[in-house]
Each structure stands twice: as structure tokens, then as C-alpha cells.
Amino acid sequence: MSAQVLQGPGDYLERVDRADLLPRIARRVIAAPRSAGSSLDQLEAVLSGEPRLIQCVLGVAGTPLIGVRSHNDTLRRALWRLGSGARGVVAALALRGAGRGGPWGELLWRHSEATGWIARMLARYMRGVGTDELFVAGLLHELGLLLLLGLEPGATGAMLEAHGAESSSLIRAEIERWGFCHGRLSAECLRAWHLPPRAAELIEHHHCSVDQLRGLRGDLRPVAALQIADALATPLLSGAGVQELHRRLVQHPMGIHLHVPRGARIAVLGTLVEHRGELISPGPDPRGGDASGLAPGGSKPCSSADRIQGGAEPSS
Numbered sequence: 001m002s003a004q005v006l007q008g009p010g011d012y013l014e015r016v017d018r019a020d021l022l023p024r025i026a027r028r029v030i031a032a033p034r035s036a037g038s039s040l041d042q043l044e045a046v047l048s049g050e051p052r053l054i055q056c057v058l059g060v061a062g063t064p065l066i067g068v069r070s071h072n073d074t075l076r077r078a079l080w081r082l083g084s085g086a087r088g089v090v091a092a093l094a095l096r097g098a099g100r101g102g103p104w105g106e107l108l109w110r111h112s113e114a115t116g117w118i119a120r121m122l123a124r125y126m127r128g129v130g131t132d133e134l135f136v137a138g139l140l141h142e143l144g145l146l147l148l149l150g151l152e153p154g155a156t157g158a159m160l161e162a163h164g165a166e167s168s169s170l171i172r173a174e175i176e177r178w179g180f181c182h183g184r185l186s187a188e189c190l191r192a193w194h195l196p197p198r199a200a201e202l203i204e205h206h207h208c209s210v211d212q213l214r215g216l217r218g219d220l221r222p223v224a225a226l227q228i229a230d231a232l233a234t235p236l237l238s239g240a241g242v243q244e245l246h247r248r249l250v251q252h253p254m255g256i257h258l259h260v261p262r263g264a265r266i267a268v269l270g271t272l273v274e275h276r277g278e279l280i281s282p283g284p285d286p287r288g289g290d291a292s293g294l295a296p297g298g299s300k301p302c303s304s305a306d307r308i309q310g311g312a313e314p315s316s
């Protein structure tokens with residue numbers, strides 16, 4: 001593939017704006033003022049008149065994966081249950097369908113939602129690690145890839161067909177073509193839109209090898225949780241059981257950096273398997289039709305694990 005490195009991720013972000021690749025409601029959530037103390041009021045105001053996104057928010061906030069199941073929350077109470085990270089979570093849900101990436105886009109969004117839930121559940125057992133930032137990081141870690149699918153569908157689709165979405169060979173191909181990888185573009189988006197900076201940092205490292213991460217100072221548990229969630233998401237959606245998922249977790253190169261006790265790991269995976277049918281949201285309806293190609297409501301197990309993961313070598 002010939003190199004076409006002419007721009008950086010910031011230039012691609014401008015192209016995303018020009019190409020109108022973001023759902024309308026996502027643009028409104030991102031543009032909403034963020035003053036402390038009134039953020040829930042502002043989110044409520046932005047969401048009014050967006051019944052499908054409200055349904056998503058109520059569904060996420062009311063699932064037992066967050067805490068106690070709730071069927072009758074008001075939007076206000078649902079946002080309160082989502083806590084300090086409500087804006088990031090709402091923005092991530094509103095971005096469902098960004099890039100309009102066709103079948104690959106749908107696979108990637110499903111994979112991302114499962115990644116978000118796994119990362120969030122693991123973070124609950126990590127003292128000092130924010131569940132919201134890991135949730136948002138999981139939900140949006142492939143956003144750059146989805147946007148590249150929208151901007152350059154032919155080239156990006158061909159790369160995905162050749163390498164899958166989780167291989168280090170995909171990253172090499174992206175850098176050869178664009179000069180940056182999709183994680184970098186995802187992180188650039190989060191920073192530009194004032195979404196949680198820690199989530200952006202984690203996303204930027206979601207394809208880094210253990211050797212590459214060794215140079216990072218500080219706590220490796222969050223990036224380990226994101227990378228492991230990324231690796232478990234598609235098997236989880238494809239029907240893998242607790243033992244299989246735990247085997248993959250333990251054998252993951254970042255497994256030793258997770259520092260979640262075995263009993264907690266098993267409990268997390270058991271909960272995820274039990275609720276696997278609730279992991280995928282219907283997503284907002286950005287343009288008055290089902291522009292993202294999503295069937296409303298419910299979750300179908302993803303039968304395309306091989307397409308997401310590809311036949312190439314693992315990324316880390």
C-alpha cells in the first residue's frame with residue numbers, strides 16, 4: 001500500500017466536521033456548556049426531544065451492571081445514577097453510529113459497547129480507578145476507526161478485511177497510510193470535545209504492547225483493564241463462557257498488571273455472561289431514520305468474531 005501521509009489526526013478531525021459524520025445529537029451534547037454545578041440541567045435540556053437517546057441513557061443507568069436494576073427512573077435520576085461521568089457516557093452513547101461505517105461500523109460499535117462494560121466492571125475492583133473513564137474509554141476506543149471508515153471507506157474497509165480490527169498489522173498499515181493509528185484519532189476526538197482526558201489517554205494506548213507501555217509512569221491497571229476488555233469483548237458477544245473468558249484474561253500479556261483478585265474476576269465475568277443480552281444499546285436515531293443500520297432494542301450475539309479479530313497476530 002502506498003504511503004499517503006499528508007496530514008495529522010487534527011486535520012482528519014476537521015474533515016470529520018466537514019463530512020458531517022457525527023450524529024446530530026452527539027454534536028449537541030459535545031457543544032453543550034460544561035459549567036460545574038449545572039451539568040445535569042444542561043444534559044437534561046440537550047436530551048429533551050431525543051426519546052431514543054433518553055431510552056439509551058435510561059437503559060444504561062437502569063441495568064444491574066451499573067448497580068440496582070431500575071425500570072422506572074426519570075431521566076434526571078438516571079443521569080444522577082451515572083454520576084460525575086454522566087456527560088462522557090451520554091456523549092459516548094450519542095456518538096453511536098458516528099462514521100456511518102456500514103456492516104463494519106455495526107460490528108465495531110457492538111464490540112466497543114461490550115468493551116466499555118467489561119472495562120467498567122473490572123474497574124469496580126480497582127481502588128482509585130474511575131469506572132466512568134474506563135466505561136467511556138471502552139465505548140469510544142474504536143471511534144477513530146469508525147470515522148476513518150466514514151472518511152475513506154474503501155481504504156479503511158480493505159484494511160479491516162485484510163487485518164481485522166485487533167491486529168498489530170492493522171496498526172502498521174494505518175501508520176503507513178495515514179501516519180497515525182485509529183487510537184490516536186479517537187483520543188484526539190475526545191480531547192477536542194472535552195471528554196474525559198484520562199479516557200483519551202487510555203484509548204491512545206489501547207494497542208500498545210507491554211514493551212511500549214513499560215515507558216509509561218504510573219498505574220498500569222487502567223490500560224490493562226481496557227486492553228483486556230478489548231480482547232474479551234468479541235468472545236463475550238459470541239457466547240464464550242466464564243471459564244473461556246477467564247482463560248483469555250489470565251493469558252493476556254497485560255493480565256499480570258490488572259491486579260484484580262481471582263474471585264472478583266470470576267464474579268465480573270459471571271455477571272457479564274449473565275447479562276450479555278443487555279450489553280448492546282439501540283443507539284440514538286441521528287437523522288430521523290435508522291442511519292446507523294441498527295435494529296432497535298435488544299442484542300444479538302455477534303457471530304463475526306473472526307472478522308473483528310482477523311487472522312493476524314495479536315496486537316500486544
Ligand SMILES: [Fe+2]
Nearest residue numbers: 141142165206
Ligand atoms: Fe482498536
Ligand SMILES: [Fe+2]
Nearest residue numbers: 111141142230
Ligand atoms: Fe477494540
